[in-house]
Amino acid sequence: MSYQTNLLEHVTCNLCGADQFIVIYPGSRNGSVSMEENEFRSSGDEPLKNPLVKCAVCGFQYVTPRLNSARVLDGYTNAVDETFVSQARGRELTFKRCLAEVERVWKKQPGRILDVGTANGSFLKVAKDAGWKMTGCEPNRWMCDWCRENYGIKITQGTIFDSNYSDETFDVVTLWDVLEHTPDPMAAMRECVRVLRPGGLLVVNYPDIGSWIARLMGQRWVFLLSVHYYYFTRETIRRASKLAGLEIITIKPHFQTLEFDYVLFRATPYVGALARIARAFVRFAGLSKAQIPYWVGQTLVIAQKKGQMS
Ligand SMILES: [Zn+2]
Known part of the structure; x- marks a missing residue:
């Protein structure tokens, strides 16, 4: 398909x-300008x-000129993504650690959580198991179906703007690997803040282009992807948070977990033969399905909405 x-x-x-x-x-x-299907x-x-x-x-x-955001949202809505859900187990492990980080800052009983751009719902599954009341929205229809069929959790299909949540509804709002994909991150953050209760937490994970590894890899940095419109640094995420009415509590490197074989598969374009040899070894040693943490500049921010908790 090309336009x-x-x-x-x-x-x-x-x-x-x-x-x-x-x-x-x-x-x-x-x-030449084209947008590939999927x-x-x-x-x-x-x-x-x-x-x-x-x-x-x-x-x-940021990226400009960029692919038309309405067309891109169509793409997100209709894509099928078996590759992503093949790593659901690793995402659950990552999200268990993420939720523990959030709970360390939250310090109270589990409350109401909203996960924006929840993909296949792995975070909601983990939050639900930990006693949180959870809500999620996700533009991708296929992921919404996957989540209902595999986790038994119903997600609202659409963006946060389609969902019309009431003001000050949630204790925690999460944006896992979402902000850099949105066509208007300031509007998205402000909408998250609107639906947060005063004193509630906004949790954002993003790839940091100011991190040492991003600077070292330069143009070969793994997160320079056509799906990413915006590239935050610690300085710009701080400024965005402040503009949205948030105060940052934590900002730190964020490790994600995936299957060993999948990490090496994704590393092949960067380290070539080395990754192929490592993959063969990992298979031989029976470690292909082992869950390993990896870090290429991902950064976690936990920020608080100003005002007193009611
Ligand atoms: Zn500017």
Whole structure:
């Protein structure tokens, strides 16, 4: 499936509104514009093709021109993603640690949690098992069905803006690997804050382009992907949080867990022969399905909505 040039849209800085920028990577489009079927899905791993720029006023890094966000949402809504759900077990393990981090900050009894862009619902499953009352929304129809069939949890199909949650409803709102995919992260964060109770927590996980590993890998950094529109650093996530009415409590490196074989498979484009040899060894040793933690710049932020808890 391919479209014409109206598939691209120009956007200004999402943090300060400025329209002056410095090009960091020019992109690799060579004039042709297309959007592959199934390119926009949770496990999307196409390298970034559009230009990555840095706002000349505030330094926020983002993609412009970019693939039209309405078309991209269509892509997310309709994609089928067996690759992603094949790693559901690893995601549950990751999310158990994530929830423990959140509970350490929360310090109270489990309350109401909203997971935005919940994908196949692994976080909701973990939160439910831990006694939280959980709600989730997810644009992808296939993931919503998967979650109902495999976890017995019903998710609202759509974005947070489609869901019309009431003001100050939730104790915790989570955005796991979501913010960098949204067409307007400030609007998404403000909507999350609107539905949070005063004193409630917003939890965000994002790939940090300012991390040492991102700087070391440069243009080969694994998170420079066509599915990512925005590239936060600690400085820009702090500014976004403040603008949304949040106070950051924790910001730290965030390890995720996947099957050993899958991590090596994803590493092959970067380390080539080394990853192939390691995969053969791991298979030989019977460790293919072992769950291993990996870190390539993922960062966890836990921020609190200003105001007193009622
Ligand atoms: Zn800016």
